[in-house]
Amino acid sequence: MDAFLMPLIGGLLIGLTTAAYLLLTGKVVGISxxxxxxxxxxxxxxxxxxxxxxxxxxxxxxxxxxxxxxxxEMRSPLILIISGLLVGYGTRLGSGCTSGHGVCGISRLSPRSLIATAVFMSTAIITVLLTK
Known part of the structure; x- marks a missing residue:
């Protein structure tokens, strides 16, 4: 039961937070x-x-x-900096981050977010299959 309860609570909190932020600011939540x-x-x-x-x-x-x-475990600071810069570049290139597209864009049925999320997920699946 606990394996389902925590993700459910987390999902509800994410939904409530994004809705509250939209109501308070008029802006869509995207971490970037x-x-x-x-x-x-x-x-x-x-x-x-x-x-x-x-x-x-x-x-x-x-x-x-x-x-x-x-x-x-601690990672190499150089690898962390390069990784952060690549993620930031990808976020700007993709017009938003995975959280913005996946949580808020899909809930608004944004075609750009649907495609972006499909690309994120496909890339992640392929990466895992190639590295494991």
Whole structure:
């Protein structure tokens, strides 16, 4: 039962959060867009709170619910920087991140988001099949 309960609660929280953000700001949730708003927009308060909430929420879950999980091993800082730059470039190239397209774009039946999410998922499946 627990294997189904946590993902269900997580999905409901994501849905409630995206709906609340849309109602409060009139903007669609996409992490890359919210991060850009938090860094470069005049109205930084809600985007900043959203990003802080992601960090605090994920950390609290890890500490309170999954304390027995080991912390991931340290990666090379150079690989992390290159990976982050590639993800950022792909986010701009794809006009949004996976969360924005997958959660909000699909719920709005956006053709661009449907195609983008199909490409993300196909690429992930192929990558896993080739590397495992």
């Amino acid at each position: 867009g919210i991060l850009a708003q938090a860094l470069f927009s005049k109205d930084r308060f809600l985007p900043f709170l959203f990003v802080i909430g992601l960090i605090i929420g994920g950390s609290a879950y890890g500490i309170l619910v999954e304390p027995s999980q080991p912390f991931p």
